[in-house]
Amino acid sequence: MALANERLDHLKTVKLDRRLRKLFPDEPPKGIPTVPVRLAILSSSTVDHLLPSLRVGALRHGIWLGTQLGDYGQYAQELQDPAAAIHQYRPTCVLFAFDARHMLRGIDVTAGADEAEAWLEATVADLARHWQLGRQQFDCKVIQQTILPVFPTLFGNNEQRLPGSAAALLSRLNQRLRASADAHGIELLAIDEQATQDGLQTWYDPALWHRGKQEVHPNATPVYGDMLGRLLAAYQGRSRKCLVLDLDNTLWGGVIGDDGLTGILIGNGNSVGEAFIEFQSYARALSRRGIILAVCSKNDEKNALEPFEKHPEMVLKRNDIACFVANWSDKASNIREIAQRLNIGLDSLVFVDDNPFEREIVRRELPMVAVPEIPEDPALYSRVVAAAGYFEGVHLTAEDRERTAQYQATLQRNSLAATVTDLPSYLRSLEMRMVWTRFDTIGLQRIVQLVNKTNQFNLTTRRTTTEEVEHIIADPRSLSLQMRLIDRFGDNGIISIIAGSLAGGGGIGADLGGPQAGPGDIVLHTWLMSCRVLGRGVEQAALDLVIAEGKRLQARRLIGVYKPTPKNDMTRRLYAELGFAALEPEGDIERWVLQLDGAEPKPTSIQIIEG
Amino acid sequence: MTEADIKTKLTAIFRDVFDDDSIVLRDDMTADDIPEWDSMSHVTLVVATEQTFGIKFRTAEIEEMHDVGDFVRLIGAKVEGKAA
Incomplete structure (x- = not known):
């Protein structure tokens, strides 16, 4: 297998x-x-x-x-x-x-x-x-x-x-x-x-x-x-029956949560958008010959559904998808859920995802799920999936059909036996290294771009400018971190940006700390991360860096800020999960505090390297 | 590529094809020396050799091959011809 x-x-x-x-x-x-x-x-x-x-x-x-x-x-x-x-x-x-x-x-x-x-x-x-x-x-x-x-x-x-x-x-x-x-x-x-x-x-x-x-x-x-x-x-009824599809960069180009309905690439006028259209058409054609379609995406469900309901170029519509799962849990668990809801065996599923991290965790946790190694170019998706011959069809007699049903029943029992994703050991096997530096002129353009386009994992959705980042680079009293994640699949690039200022000194973004922030507090006015690396312990590793930097700047406390938007609900619990204590909210702005004295790094599967 | 290089690679192919890590090639070795060397494994051998060295044998060349020495010389000539 x-x-x-x-x-x-x-x-x-x-x-x-x-x-x-x-x-x-x-x-x-x-x-x-x-x-x-x-x-x-x-x-x-x-x-x-x-x-x-x-x-x-x-x-x-x-x-x-x-x-x-x-x-x-x-x-x-x-x-x-x-x-x-x-x-x-x-x-x-x-x-x-x-x-x-x-x-x-x-x-x-x-x-x-x-x-x-x-x-x-x-x-x-x-x-x-x-x-x-x-x-x-x-x-x-x-x-x-x-x-x-x-x-x-x-x-x-x-x-x-x-x-x-x-x-x-x-x-x-x-x-x-x-x-x-x-x-x-x-x-x-x-x-x-x-x-x-x-x-x-x-x-x-x-x-x-x-x-x-x-x-x-x-x-x-x-x-x-x-x-x-x-x-x-x-x-023997062992052909695959269901195609499970990722969304961002699998069914369309870009990230719906960040790029929005008008930002994603799908359809006419763009060769990449055309390629995604063709892959959707292939999936739709498969569904018309009896292959079940499902969606498994790391997204807020509302965002994930939006293109299906509103984008005029989408070939696949919501009712083409028999089972639609969009949340932030690990994909192996979600795929088990899909199999259970559809009442078919895990070995009936084919999972297509552009992200090698997701493919690998599904292969590892659910070896019975077929996970083709798809190429980077979406123009080749259909060919690769078709060439693997997962959905071979035969003419079946009534007797054969009964036999098939019997097999399915047994197989389903077998495959549901193991139902816990062993995430820690998977994460250890990834050999993750997080290379960090403070903001610098090399990263300047990328930092501005990320801060201004990230909508989902973004605690404050505070935007910035080149001038402001240059100011942060020049200011030795500010806290700034850009983090790159490398694993055995390759370099994920800059995946997280965090910036903070000491309260009361008129520093950039310090006003977000509100009346509860005082001298010796660092206000974290910017904390964002790429959703691609969600669920890998990056947040905890980043906090360890923030704590170390806070101590270096001789600060007393960290003040975390959460400012809700229609897209960043996924980060609402971040500070709670990282061990911060809640402060009195001010309107819809939530603030959280962590004492630096006694705050220690927690173990993760990520090796931290100063770049 | 020297004759020794060719022999090293060819030995690995022989060991793979006949599943026998004790095979040591000699120039005068023929199909009679290896019990599993029949017409079918011969084709496997030729195809694997073509793949490994990136060369293609002509039908007549294969007909004229009598022992391992012939094989090595033929590979040598082909590899050289390719490089030239």
């Missing part, structure tokens, strides 16, 4: 398969909640090299796979001969894997339109006979691999005008297979489509065909195995 996000190459797959078979030679490992699959492969050329990838691919989708290979080209006899090895094996699934040359036997380029048509009819009917034979003999699932389009064109763009062309015939055959598969209730393994997407040269190397009759390139076998794994998992 830990392999969910790594692409394995052929050799790594072979090695992994070898380990697995050494560890579990006879029986699958305990605790796999799915039914093992016994797969017989009937082929017309070399497919031995596919087997490790098939087994590993299936296991990556939660299925333990056994394999049995028929003799090349003997599939017709083997299906009918009760003494053949395949009958001893009693497969629960049969995969027909035929190469292009085998399919095209009995017809050549001289064929006219009528002959080509007759050949197509006969070939499709012949395949269908084998499918039925397989089903009759073993009462099993049948999968037909589509045919790789390995032949060059003879005519060019309008190849269809040459009825006997190998390329044209294969293309038409693959089309007919689709209709026939649906009519007979079997599944296709559409490697023709996949090869078109990946480029034929990654799937097929003529040299390997001539050398060992290997039609599928070894490097393509992991993808082949993954595709089969998806199908097998889908059979």
Whole structure:
């Protein structure tokens, strides 16, 4: 399961398969909640090299796979001969894997339109006979691999005008297979489509065909195995059912709480906004084919809902979202909540978030949730999510549906067992370092920008100017801190700004201290933080710095100020949580006090470094 | 890349492909010396080698390879050709 996000190459797959078979030679490992699959492969050329990838691919989708290979080209006899090895094996699934040359036997380029048509009819009917034979003999699932389009064109763009062309015939055959598969209730393994997407040269190397009759390139076998794994998992109702989406920088560009309805990037006139529109359209299309959509966002719910209700460019509307969770709790807990509310297993969820911190905590706490490693460019979101094949669909019989429901019930019980997020150990694993300096000219522009745009985690929402910050830089009696947070995902940049002035000296912002502030008090007129780093102990680490700075300035007390706005409700309890005592409020302004004498730093998972 | 460099990398590939860390390559070594060296693992070997060295063998070149010495020389020539 830990392999969910790594692409394995052929050799790594072979090695992994070898380990697995050494560890579990006879029986699958305990605790796999799915039914093992016994797969017989009937082929017309070399497919031995596919087997490790098939087994590993299936296991990556939660299925333990056994394999049995028929003799090349003997599939017709083997299906009918009760003494053949395949009958001893009693497969629960049969995969027909035929190469292009085998399919095209009995017809050549001289064929006219009528002959080509007759050949197509006969070939499709012949395949269908084998499918039925397989089903009759073993009462099993049948999968037909589509045919790789390995032949060059003879005519060019309008190849269809040459009825006997190998390329044209294969293309038409693959089309007919689709209709026939649906009519007979079997599944296709559409490697023709996949090869078109990946480029034929990654799937097929003529040299390997001539050398060992290997039609599928070894490097393509992991993808082949993954595709089969998806199908097998889908059979057992193990496809993902719900897409859980973050909001800021996942569904739109920017931060709704800070940038506001008119500031976020979504829609026309901007290439980034267009990219988010396209990702929303993809999510909406998924919802129309039955995938449940949910939202999991660190935001005030009111802010989070606003674009869905008011922004004209939003493709997704509030009623497209089955479960909408926006608050400031950790995302692992919120995702558990979503699964519970929707009454589906955690292993039905796919979680898409642009923030590596959130992806990692969900992977760590809820390894059964699929968390794709999405690229930074939103233009690529849909492709990455689609390529992972989480939402593979199959046609299900009524019986299958019942079975699926039974699995779901068991899985749900299993997955709800662990319900406490182990945040402290996760935070320790992040190797966080907070590098701080007092305000300086290097940081000047960034400080002004942050102070003037941060709306949510901002205690006073007091704005500033370049001149004022220059004044603070020059004033040795003022308290100022800019903090940068670095963790093992990288540098988060400046994430928190705090500034204070001694009361009574006419310092900047000191008036916010009100009548209760007196000589020896430092009034914290500015305290803000990026919401991206919420829940990581940054506030406590910052307070430790403020205490140290306060003592250095020989102050007696710290006066914290909370001035409510429509957007900063999340900070209302900050000073209480940091151990400040409440003072008498003045109108809607709340003030809090901390004695510096005896105030000691509290342990956090953050290493503090002076920069 | 020296012949010794090539041999070091190739040894690692052989050990990976045949799952045997005791393999030590000799120039006159052939498929007869390693029991698991069959036609299928041969393809794996060739593909892994192509990937590791960033080269591509021609069908005829693979046909003409008789022992490990041939293999090393061929890789050497290809890598050099690529650098030139």
